Amino acid sequence: MTLTIATSLDEVLTALAEGARPIAGGTDLVVGARQGKSPLPDSLVAIDRVAALSQIESADGHIRIGAGVPHRRLMSDTLIVERYTGLADAAALIGSPSTRNVGTIGGNVMNGSPAMDTGAPLLTLGAMVELRSVGNTRQVALSDLWTGPGRTSANPDELCVYIVIPQPPALSGSAYVRLEYRRAMEIAVVGAGASVVVAEDGTIVSGRVAMTSVAPTIVELAGASDAMAGLSLVEAAAVIGAMASDQAVPISDLRGSDRYRRHTIGVMAARALDAAARRAGGEQIGVPVNRSLGIGAAR
Amino acid sequence: MNEAYELDVNGVRYPINAAMDRNLSSVLRTEVGLTGTKEGCDDCECGACMVLIDGQPVNSCSYLAAQAQGREVTTVEGILDGDNLHPLQRNLLEEGGVQCGFCTPGMIMSAQALLTRNPSPTEEEIRIGLSGNLCRCTGYQRILAAVERTAAES
Structure with missing residues (x-):
């Protein structure tokens, strides 16, 4: 195996064009190889020293998060905590402090796991990924990126360089909650992200909900915005919870049965909506919601 | 195939000759010779292999040793104050x-x-x-x- 430690984006893209695969923190790639799930590629290019990939920039009504930004920064960055709060909730739940130090948002998104924590909040916030290869740049919506468990529509020579998220409107809020059996080193049994806009009186104006670990990819709840528009939060949470259980297509595995997941995704979707709407109305609910509201594993 | 590179561990620069797919915990234990770092689950779950890279805790079982080049690795041996316990x-x-x-x-x-x-x-x-x-x-x-x-x- 060969490993090239790149310091520029051009160096990375050239290596990818020649058949190398990217590695950042290695928290999926190296663990997967050591479990025997998939051997390490013959040629790796380390992207963790490329400065361009570690920036968080706000401009033109968007935020651009470098693919190499680690979860530790996402959960504590002032702008993300204040405006893209659901993403901070998710980042704070990933793995342990060590996972969050080296694991990156780009790695989480491009690994394509149906259980990834950052996926649901990113989907509800309308995020796109910017994929780059030698001489070509394109933006892809997350719903077009994830094609199956561990699979994306990105070409092997393309690198995810940024996650681009539009600035949320006024009176909006977001949240991500996860059903978990323990408080660290956990993978979502199910999870839900919500992003909503509320009226001055707290009525729901519009919103998006996305679900974790109940389908082959992270999926958006279809028809959610129309279904909750004009409802009070209590009414909306009941409607969205029922819709989530109805639309989920979970599998049974060692983390939970399909029936259990179908039931609990409804609970989690309602709680995500509740936290997002309360934040939209100005209530301060600390990151992550799981800890602030006592959702998930007890101490 | 082995390759030669260097690692900075506890303030000492060590020459390494190892395959590039070796993880940091195994290189620390068998090439550098510092066995304080333990290999438990080898699956990034248990934390027995925790070391600091540039001051941040990292599971060394799931981190490629060669990727630590140019960074400061600290193991449990590195926090001793001479012969005194930390x-x-x-x-x-x-x-x-x-x-x-x-x-x-x-x-x-x-x-x-x-x-x-x-x-x-x-x-x-x-x-x-x-x-x-x-x-x-x-x-x-x-x-x-x-x-x-x-x-x-x-």
Whole structure:
């Protein structure tokens, strides 16, 4: 195996064009190889020293998060905590402090796991990924990126360089909650992200909900915005919870049965909506919601 | 195929000759010769392999050794003060936070990173700081007490 430690984006893209695969923190790639799930590629290019990939920039009504930004920064960055709060909730739940130090948002998104924590909040916030290869740049919506468990529509020579998220409107809020059996080193049994806009009186104006670990990819709840528009939060949470259980297509595995997941995704979707709407109305609910509201594993 | 490179561990530069797919914990133990870092689950779950890379805790079992080139690696051997135990080590012993001892080096590295960043952590912050480290002997309470005592003493 060969490993090239790149310091520029051009160096990375050239290596990818020649058949190398990217590695950042290695928290999926190296663990997967050591479990025997998939051997390490013959040629790796380390992207963790490329400065361009570690920036968080706000401009033109968007935020651009470098693919190499680690979860530790996402959960504590002032702008993300204040405006893209659901993403901070998710980042704070990933793995342990060590996972969050080296694991990156780009790695989480491009690994394509149906259980990834950052996926649901990113989907509800309308995020796109910017994929780059030698001489070509394109933006892809997350719903077009994830094609199956561990699979994306990105070409092997393309690198995810940024996650681009539009600035949320006024009176909006977001949240991500996860059903978990323990408080660290956990993978979502199910999870839900919500992003909503509320009226001055707290009525729901519009919103998006996305679900974790109940389908082959992270999926958006279809028809959610129309279904909750004009409802009070209590009414909306009941409607969205029922819709989530109805639309989920979970599998049974060692983390939970399909029936259990179908039931609990409804609970989690309602709680995500509740936290997002309360934040939209100005209530301060600390990151992550799981800890602030006592959702998930007890101490 | 082996390749030659260098690693900076505990302030000493070591020449390494190893395959590029070797993980950091195995290179530290068998090439550098520092066996304080333990290999537990080899699956990024237990934290026995915890080391600091540029001051941040990292599971060395799931980190490629060659990727640590140019970064400062700190292992449990690196926090000793000459022949004296580090306060965390002494307090773990005195509070009964060590039984079999296998998790102890990893616990110390996570606790050390926490206390460097946050010298007066709450109990909740200590729990989060140590949340990537499993201990199957102590039930954790005495480990928490040792970290709290270390923070209080400094």
